[in-house]
Amino acid sequence: MSSFSDHSGKDAVHTQGHPEYASGPRGNAHSVSYTKEVTSDDVLAVRQRALAEIDNAKFGWFHVKACLVAGVGFFTDSYDIFAINLCSLIMGYVYYANAEGDAKNTTPTNIDMWIKGATQLGCIFGQFIFGYLSDRLGRKRIYGVELIIIIVCTLGGSFAGNTARGLSVYWVLFIWRFVLGIGIGGDYPVSAIITSEFATTKNRGAMIAAVFAMQGFGIVAAAIVAIIVLAAFKGAVDGDQQTLDYVWRIIMGLGVVPGLIALYFRLTIPETPRYTLDIEQNVHQAARDIKTTIGKSTDDDTESAPLQRPAAENKVQKPTWTEFYHHFKKWKNFRVLMGTSVTWFALDVAFYGVNLNSSIILQAIGFSGSGTPYHQLLKTSAGNIILNLLGTLPGYWVTVFTIDRLGRRTIQFIGFVALLILFCILGFAYHQILDKSVAGFVVLITLAQFFQNFGPNTTTFIIPAEAFPTRFRSTCHGISAASGKIGAVIAQLGFFQLKNRGGKNAFIPHLIQIFALFMLIGLVFTWFVPETKGKSLEELNEESENDD
Amino acid sequence: MSLTAFLYILALIMAGVLLFGAVYFVIMLTDLECDYINPIDLANNLNTYVMPEMAAQLFLFVTFLLVGEWMSMLLNLPLVGWNVVKVINARQFYDATEVFRTLPKHKRENFVKVAFYLVCFFYYLYSMIITLVNESTTPDHQHVSF
Numbered sequence: 001m002s003s004f005s006d007h008s009g010k011d012a013v014h015t016q017g018h019p020e021y022a023s024g025p026r027g028n029a030h031s032v033s034y035t036k037e038v039t040s041d042d043v044l045a046v047r048q049r050a051l052a053e054i055d056n057a058k059f060g061w062f063h064v065k066a067c068l069v070a071g072v073g074f075f076t077d078s079y080d081i082f083a084i085n086l087c088s089l090i091m092g093y094v095y096y097a098n099a100e101g102d103a104k105n106t107t108p109t110n111i112d113m114w115i116k117g118a119t120q121l122g123c124i125f126g127q128f129i130f131g132y133l134s135d136r137l138g139r140k141r142i143y144g145v146e147l148i149i150i151i152v153c154t155l156g157g158s159f160a161g162n163t164a165r166g167l168s169v170y171w172v173l174f175i176w177r178f179v180l181g182i183g184i185g186g187d188y189p190v191s192a193i194i195t196s197e198f199a200t201t202k203n204r205g206a207m208i209a210a211v212f213a214m215q216g217f218g219i220v221a222a223a224i225v226a227i228i229v230l231a232a233f234k235g236a237v238d239g240d241q242q243t244l245d246y247v248w249r250i251i252m253g254l255g256v257v258p259g260l261i262a263l264y265f266r267l268t269i270p271e272t273p274r275y276t277l278d279i280e281q282n283v284h285q286a287a288r289d290i291k292t293t294i295g296k297s298t299d300d301d302t303e304s305a306p307l308q309r310p311a312a313e314n315k316v317q318k319p320t321w322t323e324f325y326h327h328f329k330k331w332k333n334f335r336v337l338m339g340t341s342v343t344w345f346a347l348d349v350a351f352y353g354v355n356l357n358s359s360i361i362l363q364a365i366g367f368s369g370s371g372t373p374y375h376q377l378l379k380t381s382a383g384n385i386i387l388n389l390l391g392t393l394p395g396y397w398v399t400v401f402t403i404d405r406l407g408r409r410t411i412q413f414i415g416f417v418a419l420l421i422l423f424c425i426l427g428f429a430y431h432q433i434l435d436k437s438v439a440g441f442v443v444l445i446t447l448a449q450f451f452q453n454f455g456p457n458t459t460t461f462i463i464p465a466e467a468f469p470t471r472f473r474s475t476c477h478g479i480s481a482a483s484g485k486i487g488a489v490i491a492q493l494g495f496f497q498l499k500n501r502g503g504k505n506a507f508i509p510h511l512i513q514i515f516a517l518f519m520l521i522g523l524v525f526t527w528f529v530p531e532t533k534g535k536s537l538e539e540l541n542e543e544s545e546n547d548d
Numbered sequence: 549m550s551l552t553a554f555l556y557i558l559a560l561i562m563a564g565v566l567l568f569g570a571v572y573f574v575i576m577l578t579d580l581e582c583d584y585i586n587p588i589d590l591a592n593n594l595n596t597y598v599m600p601e602m603a604a605q606l607f608l609f610v611t612f613l614l615v616g617e618w619m620s621m622l623l624n625l626p627l628v629g630w631n632v633v634k635v636i637n638a639r640q641f642y643d644a645t646e647v648f649r650t651l652p653k654h655k656r657e658n659f660v661k662v663a664f665y666l667v668c669f670f671y672y673l674y675s676m677i678i679t680l681v682n683e684s685t686t687p688d689h690q691h692v693s694f
Binding site: 058059060061062064224227228231234372374375378379382385 | 553557560571575576578579582584673676677680681684
């Protein structure tokens, strides 16, 4: 298995034009007939040809389609997160309309916290479970399952109601959103790995980043849908406040539309060639799959035809716990996993921490609205669109266009350093800045959001999808993603508990200082992750298995 | 919700769809360059969408004209003019025999369309929000005009 590095891809590519020769690594041409016994050299040649075909394919409609289909999960993820923030606000108007005094029209804080945290909690489980399953059972077999979970649970949540005894609508919604989280969490590793294994070497970073960048569109789409639905119901709401019940259910339910469209494509995707090659050892099937998906119409089917029966060692090489343990017992391999997990954890603490601050920023720039529920909700949505278009969206797309040139580590370093500086400024001079210039405060927060996405948020998603061997790739991506979400949950719970220490919102500067500390941790642990730019997945595989 | 607001919502969605269509055209043309599809397939594929796209663009233009949204109408005027010229000269369809020769021109045209629809999308979004916010203020509040 260690001889792959001797044979450059060039040999494999040259044989493409000559169907009657299958020149193996030995260099001499020999014709392959049906009666010849299939040797492992022929298998090797077809394998290399197949991989070269993916890696050197030009960017085309297939790649765009792959990014869109894989990105739908992330679109729905951020749509849901924004939707629940808004829907929780709206539900306060519906279910607490008769509460006393200050609490009127607001969801109580701890219920609010659980509703918003439900999906994050579910994500942790989903990432572990689906990460492991996609290595064990194959990407194709489970791809589509997590989208089905997402669709069913979103619809279920939008139909949530009180039970006659025991559970209020909030708790029913919590249950639905927890299972939704499992689906969304499952999307993280599987989509990343599928994109990574289908991508060309040159554009792999950009493709995975583009998949992740769908998150940016999800927020904007959710805000636009919210504005439209609110506008449509304005007359009804002004007459009877309870009709806001329609509004939150419709906003939440509309999130399934992109998912429904993408579902067909997800269920019919062929297995990624690398899984078929490496784990199932089925070279012929992989070569066929590549031809159908990449779509190049060449007529050298005769090359793969003789290999009807793969080589003798047709054992399927599934990952086992023992193998996992032995692989990561070596410090060289373990440090990569530790690097990706700790950096993702450190980043998500700050990422979700800052996002929770957005309502304060909106107040500061005059977009939090007051007066009628309609007015307030309209302004909140519009304000969110503006904030996101300024910082988050550009950050995602700058990464997409530069990651294959600058490299993952570079961008991650830039991001962590910039965030460290920004959070130090914001943390230690919070009140001075806010008092002196609101615009300056907004600029700093926008810059922070920009550097989160042109930086660790995207790179911590991309690197684990490349840096591990095929049989562990998905499991390790799941582990890294789950440690990220654990950070998010800690940020959310901790933020809620701590932010009002010493007075309303008085602890926030200290929280930002804590985030700066986490950025420092992330910066340090970035040393442990490898640079994966420009290397094919096979090269990265070998580097981690050099002494096998 | 007034007619104007409803119109901008519709325009927003249509601009999104047209944007997606223009990006699809660009990708198909680059696929032709890379030999993923042949000119006949390309022509058949793209020609089915040429007239619907022009019709949608014309619809938006006419409704903006009728409702009285002058800025949006003026924004759409160049593209509608361009489409009209193409139809008059019967040059709007993709011709499989000529497409390789005229490929750079088509690609450029579609890139410009992508940029244009993107600008349109954001302009309609902005107009929609302004219209909705203005509607929802009571008579004694100031109207927002930015």
